[in-house]
């Protein structure tokens with residue numbers, strides 16, 4: 562879907578651009594169509610054009626940018642690799658896309674403290690490699706781990722297959738360096754395993770989808786590299802019999818054991834292709850990352866099938882069953898306005914079922930713009946009101962990734 566086809570420079574932008582160039586540096590500011598196009602998309606099918614792209618190399622430049630954005634009240638949209646699937650990195654009403662990709666240094670890895678200090682543009686997989694060379698392990702591993710950034714992972718509290726055992730990104734963030742909407746640079750959290758001084762601002766920033774502050778550095782908690790990894794592929798005839806870890810005792814039809822790291826990687830490669838394979842087989846696909854208490858997974862899947870049948874969609878489910886996080890996919894062989902409108906009822910019914918089962922409408926992808934109209938299914942009016950006040954405290958001019966999470970009033 563292309564919502565804003567062409568970028569036409571707004572008249573007052575000339576002044577802002579020259580101010581950005583003189584305080585941040587000519588070579589970090591872009592307004593050419595080629596560059597703007599490279600930042601007008603993410604992992605959704607939506608397209609929104611920025612007016613300006615800034616690619617800073619350090620926190621001082623990020624701070625300068627926010628001071629200028631505050632002066633002119635222009636939206637700034639932080640962005641990592643742009644793999645987000647809820648539109649969080651999209652400039653929905655134009656403004657400045659702030660790419661953190663050049664801030665990609667692993668600053669230090671401390672084997673005694675078992676911590677790493679990293680810049681936000683570090684790619685998840687690069688961090689995995691760097692820490693494993695020192696016998697250490699950073700568990701959060703979204704399927705996008707070879708492209709997505711630590712900053713984006715923090716902003717979305719990304720999870721992955723290993724999170725069932727080890728927890729999500731949130732569990733590995735000890736402290737942050739952030740830049741606030743007025744350009745102030747500050748630190749949150751600690752470098753230690755313990756720390757209870759004041760409110761937990763670190764945890765507030767994690768999962769805040771770039772709406773409260775820009776992460777310019779993170780202190781990560783590491784653990785010893787596991788001595789052994791075992792990967793199994795087990796087949797069951799239906800979701801009801803899938804229970805417990807002793808697969809054959811629970812009617813598994815077959816179990817494949819990955820006997821080498823190459824075979825293990827092959828199994829995971831197949832798993833990571835599910836999303837694209839489902840997409841290739843249909844004209845219209847949408848997918849939700851609902852999460853329920855694990856006991857309720859069979860009811861969720863049964864319910865998803867019924868909703869699909871009722872509205873004449875196909876339904877495919879995969880995900881992280883250990884966390885109750887099911888990627889519920891709906892597809893249609895045709896796409897037109899009626900079918901798109903019907904898909905909204907499908908999503909609403911799925912979310913209502915999820916919450917009824919004690920679950921949450923997003924386990925790892927966040928709300929962004931694609932889910933904001935469904936927020937009230939899970940959160941009370943009071944909770945939304947309180948959260949909006951938090952946003953106001955952090956960003957009184959509403960310039961930091963505006964028009965995200967909360968539906969317009």
Ligand SMILES: Cc1cc2nc3c(=O)[nH]c(=O)nc-3n(C[C@H](O)[C@H](O)[C@H](O)COP(=O)(O)OP(=O)(O)OC[C@H]3O[C@@H](n4cnc5c(N)ncnc54)[C@H](O)[C@@H]3O)c2cc1C
Nearest residue numbers: 641642643644645649703704710712713716719720771776
């Ligand atoms: C093929 C594929 C597989 C995926 N698999 C998973 C999965 O298994 N688990 C999972 O959790 N997600 C998954 N995702 C979703 C996505 O990869 C994650 O949300 C990821 O964390 C986004 O990182 P990014 O660097 O691409 O961030 P972006 O998409 O660039 O940004 C995402 C959000 O983070 C904000 N942001 C980015 N950097 C910063 C920063 N430095 N400071 C403040 N805010 C910032 C942005 O404003 C935006 O709101 C998948 C996506 C794809 C396309």
